[in-house]
Amino acid sequence: MAVAASVPHRAVVEHLVRQSVYSRLGKPLPHTATAPNPLVVNISARHCHLTPEAVEALFGRGHQLQVHKWLYQEGQFAAKESVTLIGPRSRVISNLRILGPCRSLNQIELAYTDAIALGFEIPLRASGNIQGTPGCMLMGPAGFFEMKDGVIRALRHVHMHPTDADFYGVKPGDNMKLKIGGDCGIVLEKMLCRVDKSFKLEVHIDTDEGNACNLQPDTACELIR
Amino acid sequence: MAVAASVPHRAVVEHLVRQSVYSRLGKPLPHTATAPNPLVVNISARHCHLTPEAVEALFGRGHQLQVHKWLYQEGQFAAKESVTLIGPRSRVISNLRILGPCRSLNQIELAYTDAIALGFEIPLRASGNIQGTPGCMLMGPAGFFEMKDGVIRALRHVHMHPTDADFYGVKPGDNMKLKIGGDCGIVLEKMLCRVDKSFKLEVHIDTDEGNACNLQPDTACELIR
Numbered sequence: 001m002a003v004a005a006s007v008p009h010r011a012v013v014e015h016l017v018r019q020s021v022y023s024r025l026g027k028p029l030p031h032t033a034t035a036p037n038p039l040v041v042n043i044s045a046r047h048c049h050l051t052p053e054a055v056e057a058l059f060g061r062g063h064q065l066q067v068h069k070w071l072y073q074e075g076q077f078a079a080k081e082s083v084t085l086i087g088p089r090s091r092v093i094s095n096l097r098i099l100g101p102c103r104s105l106n107q108i109e110l111a112y113t114d115a116i117a118l119g120f121e122i123p124l125r126a127s128g129n130i131q132g133t134p135g136c137m138l139m140g141p142a143g144f145f146e147m148k149d150g151v152i153r154a155l156r157h158v159h160m161h162p163t164d165a166d167f168y169g170v171k172p173g174d175n176m177k178l179k180i181g182g183d184c185g186i187v188l189e190k191m192l193c194r195v196d197k198s199f200k201l202e203v204h205i206d207t208d209e210g211n212a213c214n215l216q217p218d219t220a221c222e223l224i225r
Numbered sequence: 226m227a228v229a230a231s232v233p234h235r236a237v238v239e240h241l242v243r244q245s246v247y248s249r250l251g252k253p254l255p256h257t258a259t260a261p262n263p264l265v266v267n268i269s270a271r272h273c274h275l276t277p278e279a280v281e282a283l284f285g286r287g288h289q290l291q292v293h294k295w296l297y298q299e300g301q302f303a304a305k306e307s308v309t310l311i312g313p314r315s316r317v318i319s320n321l322r323i324l325g326p327c328r329s330l331n332q333i334e335l336a337y338t339d340a341i342a343l344g345f346e347i348p349l350r351a352s353g354n355i356q357g358t359p360g361c362m363l364m365g366p367a368g369f370f371e372m373k374d375g376v377i378r379a380l381r382h383v384h385m386h387p388t389d390a391d392f393y394g395v396k397p398g399d400n401m402k403l404k405i406g407g408d409c410g411i412v413l414e415k416m417l418c419r420v421d422k423s424f425k426l427e428v429h430i431d432t433d434e435g436n437a438c439n440l441q442p443d444t445a446c447e448l449i450r
Contacts, residue, residue, distance in 0.1 A: 112436035113338050124408050124439065153439075156409065183349050184381065186437070187412035211337035212411070212437040214349065214378075 009072060010217050011038040032222060036163045037201040040072055041178065041221045043210035044154070047097045048083065048108040048138070054147075055102060058083055058140025065100040072202050073159060075101065086137040087118035096138075105130065106147050109154040111208040125152040126192060154206065157192040158223065159199040168225055171195070178203055181220035186213040191223075234297060235442050236263040257447060261388045262426040265297055266403065266446045268435035269379070272322045273308065273333040273363070279372075280327060283308055283365025290325040297427050298384060300326065311362040312343035321363075330355065331372050334379045336433040350377040351417060379431065382417040383448065384424040393450055396420070403428055406445035411438040416448075 015038030022029045032039075055063055059081060066080040079098040085108065086092050093114065107130055115122045123133055135147040158176060160168075170176060172195040178188045188209060203223070205215070213219070240263030247254045257264075280288055284306060291305040304323040310333065311317050318339065332355055340347045348358055360372040383401060385393075395401060397420040403413045413434060428448070430440070438444070 112439060113432065116436070153409075183415065184378075185414040186434075187414065188437075189410040189412065190408065206437075207338065208433050208436040209411075211341070211433040212413075212431075214337060 009038070009040050011040045014038065035167050035201075037161065039201055039203070039221055039223055041180070041203040041205065041215065041219075042072060043207055043215060044109065044204045045097065045207050046093065046108070046110045046114050047078075047099050048085075048106070049099055049103045050106050051104060052102045054106050054138070054145045055081075055098075057143050057145040058138060060142040063142075065098060065102065067100070071099070073200060074198060077101075081140075084139040085118075086139060087120050088134070088136070089119040091118045093118065105150065106145075107150045107152065108136065108147070109152060109206070111206040112153055113208050115151075115153070120151070122151050122153050124155055126155045126157070127152075154204070155192050156188055156190065156203070156205055156209070157194050158201070158203045160193055160195045160201055161199050162195055162197060164201045165193065165195045168223060170225060177224040178205075179222045179224055180213045180215060181222075182214060182216070184212070184214050187224075234263070234265050236265045239263065260392050260426075262386065264426055264428070264446055264448055266405070266428045266430065266440065266444075267297060268432055268440060269334065269429045270322065270432050271318065271333070271335045271339050272303075272324050273310075273331070274324055274328045275331050276329060277327045279331050279363070279370045280306075280323075282368050282370040283363060285367040288367075290323060290327065292325070296324070298425060299423060302326075306365075309364040310343075311364060312345050313359070313361070314344040316343045318343065330375065331370075332375045332377065333361065333372070334377060334431070336431040337378055338433050340376075340378070345376070347376050347378050349380055351380045351382070352377075379429070380417050381413055381415065381428070381430055381434070382419050383426070383428045385418055385420045385426055386424050387420055387422060389426045390418065390420045393448060395450060402449040403430075404447045404449055405438045405440060406447075407439060407441070409437070409439050412449075 018033045067077045068080040069078045071077055077100045079100045081098050082095045084092055084094050085096045130150045133149045134151050135149045136151050138145045170193045172193060174193045175190045176193055178191050180186050243258045292302045293305040294303045296302055302325050304325045306323050307320045309317055309319050310321045355375045358374045359376045360374045361376050363370045395418045397418060399418045400415045401418055403416050405411055
C-alpha cells in the first residue's frame with residue numbers, strides 16, 4: 001500500500017492564514033502570529049521504540065518496520081507493526097504501536113493510566129534516560145523479547161528548531177509552560193525544551209494530559225516562557 | 226463488617242501542624258495557612274449515583290446500599306455494591322463503584338479515557354445537568370437497568386463552606402484555578418465553586434487529571450482565585 005503524502009497540520013494552515021489576513025488588512029500581527037513557525041500540539045498515545053535486534057526477535061530475521069503513517073517530525077513514523085506488552089503481573093496491553101525508525105535502545109512510553117491498568121509503577125523520565133527503570137516482556141508474531149528496563153512515562157517536551165528557541169528566548173533544557181484552552185483548560189508546567197536543527201516546533205503530551213483537557217484539533221494552545 | 230472511623234486526611238493534619246508550628250515560633254502564618262480550613266484534593270475514579278428504584282432493579286427488591294468507605298464530604302460513601310456498565314458498542318466496564326446515599330437521578334461520571342475505551346462520546350457537564358446526555362445499560366446481580374441519559378464527564382469543581390468562599394473571595398458559580406505541584410505539575414483552570422453550609426473544602430478531579438499530574442498524597446496544591 002502506498003503511503004499518502006501527509007496533509008498539512010491544521011495549526012500550520014491556521015498560522016499561514018492568520019499571517020496572510022493580518023498582512024492584507026495592513027494590521028500588525030499579534031505576538032504569537034509573528035512566530036517563525038506554527039505551534040503544533042500532538043497527543044502521543046502509548047508506544048515503543050525498538051532496536052533492530054528487538055524487531056528481528058519479534059518479527060523475524062531481517063524484518064524491517066513498515067510505514068503506517070508519517071509523523072510531524074521529519075523521518076519519524078508510526079509503523080504498521082505493533083506488539084503485545086506483558087507486564088509484571090501478567091496483565092497485557094495489545095496492539096502497542098511501534099514508532100520508527102529503529103533506535104539504539106528499547107523504550108516504552110506509557111501514560112500513568114496505562115501503568116495503573118498494568119499494575120506497574122513507572123518513573124517520569126526524559127526520553128533515553130532509562131537507567132533503573134522497570135522492564136517488561138514483549139510478544140510479536142515471531143517470538144518474545146525481554147526488556148530489562150526502559151518502561152517510562154516520558155517527560156513532557158517541546159521539540160524546537162533553533163529559530164523557535166530564539167523567538168521564545170529559551171535554551172535547550174529550559175522549561176516552558178503550555179496553556180491549553182477550552183471548557184476544561186489546563187496549563188502544563190515544566191515542559192522540557194529540546195532544541196535541534198532537525199526539529200519542527202511540536203509539543204508532545206500523553207493521553208492523560210490530552211484527555212484531562214479534552215484537547216481537540218481546534219483547541220487554542222499557547223507556549224509560555 | 227464494621228466500618229472503621231476514618232483517619233483524618235493528610236491535608237487536615239498538615240494544616241493543623243503548620244498552624245501550630247508557626248504559632249509556637251511566634252511567626253506570622255503564610256497566607257494559605259490562615260485559611261479557615263485545609264484544602265483537600267481527591268481523585269474521583271469513575272462512579273455512578275443511583276436512585277432507590279435503580280438499586281432495587283439491579284440488586285433486588287428492598288435492597289439498601291452498604292457502606293464500604295466513608296468519603297470526606299459528610300454522609301457520602303463508596304458503597305460495597307458495584308455494577309457493570311454496558312456501553313453503546315457492547316463494550317463493558319466492570320466493577321463501576323456506586324456512591325451513596327441514593328439520589329433523585331441516575332448519573333455516571335467517567336473520565337474521557339474511560340469513554341474512549343467504551344467507544345462513547347460524552348459531554349462535560351456540571352453534576353445534575355444531564356439533559357440530552359447519552360445513556361447506557363447497567364447490569365447487577367438481580368437484573369438490568371437502562372439509563373436513557375446521565376453519562377457525563379463531571380465539570381471540575383470545588384466544594385466550599387461559606388467561610389471558605391469568604392476567605393477566597395468567591396461566590397457560588399465562580400471559577401477558580403487549582404495549581405498542582407511536582408515534576409509534572411499542572412494548573413487546572415475553570416474549577417467551578419459549589420458553596421453550601423454542609424460542604425467541607427474539597428476539590429474533586431478525575432483520573433485523567435490526577436494522572437496527568439501524578440497527584441500523590443504529599444503533592445502541594447493551591448487554590449487560586
